[in-house]
Amino acid sequence: MTDLTSSPLHTDLLPSNPAAxxxxxxxxxxxELVAFATETVYGLGADACNDQAVAKIFAAKNRPSFNPLxxxxxxxxxxxxxxxxxxxxxxxAEAFWPGPLTLVLPRRADSPISLLCSAGLDSxxxxxxxxxxxxxxxxAFGGPVAAPxxxxxxxxxxxxxxxxLSELAGRVALILNDGACAVGLESTVLSLVGEQPxxxxxxxxxxxxxxxxxxxxxxxxxADAPLASPGMLASHYAPGLPVRxxxxxxxPNEAYLGFGPVxxxxxxxxAMLPLNAQLNLxxxxxxxxxxxxxxxxxxxxxxxxxxxxxxxxxxxxGLGRAINDRLQRAAAPRG
Ligand code: TXA
Ligand code: MG
Numbered sequence: 001m002t003d004l005t006s007s008p009l010h011t012d013l014l015p016s017n018p019a020a021x022x023x024x025x026x027x028x029x030x031x032e033l034v035a036f037a038t039e040t041v042y043g044l045g046a047d048a049c050n051d052q053a054v055a056k057i058f059a060a061k062n063r064p065s066f067n068p069l070x071x072x073x074x075x076x077x078x079x080x081x082x083x084x085x086x087x088x089x090x091x092x093a094e095a096f097w098p099g100p101l102t103l104v105l106p107r108r109a110d111s112p113i114s115l116l117c118s119a120g121l122d123s124x125x126x127x128x129x130x131x132x133x134x135x136x137x138x139x140a141f142g143g144p145v146a147a148p149x150x151x152x153x154x155x156x157x158x159x160x161x162x163x164x165l166s167e168l169a170g171r172v173a174l175i176l177n178d179g180a181c182a183v184g185l186e187s188t189v190l191s192l193v194g195e196q197p198x199x200x201x202x203x204x205x206x207x208x209x210x211x212x213x214x215x216x217x218x219x220x221x222x223a224d225a226p227l228a229s230p231g232m233l234a235s236h237y238a239p240g241l242p243v244r245x246x247x248x249x250x251x252p253n254e255a256y257l258g259f260g261p262v263x264x265x266x267x268x269x270x271a272m273l274p275l276n277a278q279l280n281l282x283x284x285x286x287x288x289x290x291x292x293x294x295x296x297x298x299x300x301x302x303x304x305x306x307x308x309x310x311x312x313x314x315x316x317x318g319l320g321r322a323i324n325d326r327l328q329r330a331a332a333p334r335g
Contacts, residue, residue: 009170009171011169011175014175016036016177020176021176022140024176025137025142027174028046028053028137028145031052032053032174034172034173035172035174036176037178038129039099039129039130039182040183041157041295043148043149044148045072045145045147047141048071048114051114053146058116066116068117068121068124068125070102070126070127070147071124072144074128076097078138081108082124083124083126088214089103092214096209096213097128098128099128099129099204100185101210102125102190102203103125105193112143113146114146123191125189131178131181151164152168155167155238156330159180159181161176161177161178163296181292183292185319185322185326186203188201188204189201197216197219198220199219199221204291206322238329238330240302240304241255241302241306243310243327244308246311246313247311248266248312248313249265249266249270250270251269252272253308254273254277254307254308254309254310256269256311256312257297257301258270258278258279258280259282259311259312261283278301279293281293287319
């Protein structure tokens, strides 16, 4: 395995044109790491069937524990070789793939996915991303690609190639640059292993859309249940600054992340802040726009000279639930 402390890799940053995608496939086949754009966030990819390649992901991210990873596939047929579908899960896959939904399904007995990738569980998390360059890379590689978000463990997920470079330069062979991620939040993780559909992680596909398609309400995984998404640590997606939630207006020493039209009270308080310490996730109050901006704005406002990052209230419906989930993790006590 690459010794990350003594021999940093050379990291290439290339626009995701056909030549770069072919290069990515060759590197993946050789067991190297490639960061690539999806519509949710940038992923740090490796051959999901190669234990050593998967181990490099954990090393590059400094992941403290072997959380199970999502296997990314180019089409439904490829997914059928890894997990067992039934009528319900196939209908959900057909409705929402490609897109920001990860399905946790029973692992097939003959599934070639690395046991390290699935952390030894008898289920597997599978995702079919919508971003065209990601699908081209998956087709060129010809197998499933394990990919967590392409950030160091505990940091905010990257939504641009520059974010990836700042976190993983010297730890990844190639970064495929395909611009900013349109969704901006990680995929929704839905377990269809048991009779009761279980939401393991709110994300880029809203619960309401899934419930409408299933015709029944989703159960929410309890944060501390062993069945819940094992990677969902309370403190995660953490900026360097402490975070104050549901802040109607900033205090003078804070940076402020707003949402929606600026109120008179906010306007007065914002006049006291330097311009680089204030951003609005969506001045019109659009939750999709807010989701797309969330991680990039958390990075921009993580200014060492401010004492705290205050965040405006975000409505708790649609993508607002996933945004609030990430914000609560950003605000959780660090440990
Ligand atoms: O949008 C996304 O999902 C991005 C892009 C790159 O696809 N990936 C991502 O991966 O967010 P990661 O590793 O940060 O999150 C994967 C989540 C974790 O919460 C993990 O615990 C859960 O999926 N997971 C993976 N396999 C699982 C399994 N067999 N059972 C339950 N949860 C699982
Ligand atoms: Mg992550």
